[in-house]
């Protein structure tokens with residue numbers, strides 16, 4: 001074995017929707033950027049490691065954010081009463097600025113400094129339509145990121161339409177160049193794309209087994225506009241389904257106002273929902289019907305949806321997930337919140353074999369959270385930590401490790 005490092009610290013590891021493992025005194029053994037072993041510290045007494053490090057805190061897998069707009073990072077939290085008004089008045093004019101490389105470079109640096117600070121080590125992000133901004137973000141990325149240029153062929157301000165690919169022959173070479181592990185096909189939402197273009201993108205996605213990210217059923221006004229734009233479709237979900245855009249590598253943001261038929265379609269296509277509780281709350285979009293999602297067995301992972309979401313911190317997203325659904329009488333646990341913000345996200349992004357928890361063979365991506373006081377149960381400690389995050393959006397993990405090394409937010 002080469003350069004091994006034993007970290008002695010607390011360990012909290014997601015298992016599934018209602019279980020985690022917690023070791024107040026745990027050990028994490030790394031070899032370079034990989035995890036070799038993790039468990040109670042007693043197990044490591046006879047295990048020679050090249051180095052030993054004592055960390056005062058609890059190690060938790062790096063957070064996964066499956067839906068975030070890096071180009072909205074610095075205008076996050078500018079609430080409006082309605083999605084469509086917010087997009088048209090605040091967001092689209094802002095995104096037009098990413099045509100300028102210096103502006104894009106500066107904001108990409110700030111975005112990834114903040115995701116590192118927040119403990120997000122894996123994610124999928126929307127870029128603006130500009131290809132130069134997409135490439136700059138790819139160069140600036142810290143951690144493991146999938147990115148996609150928002151395709152806005154129509155019903156958008158002229159500068160964004162001008163910058164956007166408007167046929168699949170412009171998109172296919174990007175996918176070939178960046179690869180399906182890094183690049184996601186990103187028809188922004190159905191209002192910005194014709195049925196023909198979405199169909200071509202759907203064919204490309206199927207042929208290349210590519211990720212697709214888009215928005216679905218977020219606001220009532222948006223759905224009204226979709227009905228008028230696609231009278232031939234049975235509903236919003238059907239617009240994407242007809243285009244062949246729904247499959248196991250499709251990640252659909254929001255999915256709030258779905259009918260039973262639409263839920264059934266998503267489940268049958270094995271598509272993923274990016275559940276964005278803090279964003280849904282901020283724009284007054286409504287609450288995702290968690291009971292229906294569970295009933296249909298649809299897969300979902302948590303996401304911040306910055307800039308509609310006010311904070312890129314997945315601790316904050318977890319807190320709003322618990323608060324929002326509990327208020328509606330649903331049973332949700334901190335175990336599930338952690339699972340949905342880590343392992344489920346890694347599965348959603350096709351990285352379940354490499355990331356999402358602290359098990360042997362996976363990449364050593366984790367965060368250090370402040371340890372619980374003596375005698376405090378793991379559940380109470382974790383809930384209190386999330387509540388602290390909700391009171392003060394600036395609460396951060398003590399440290400973020402990516403690929404077996406601690407990273408500084410500002411490079």
Ligand code: GUN
Nearest residue numbers: 069188189215218305308
């Ligand atoms: N629908 C289309 N574009 C967007 C966006 O940028 N943010 C959100 N929340 N919804 C969208």
Ligand code: ZN
Nearest residue numbers: 067215253305
């Ligand atoms: Zn979004």
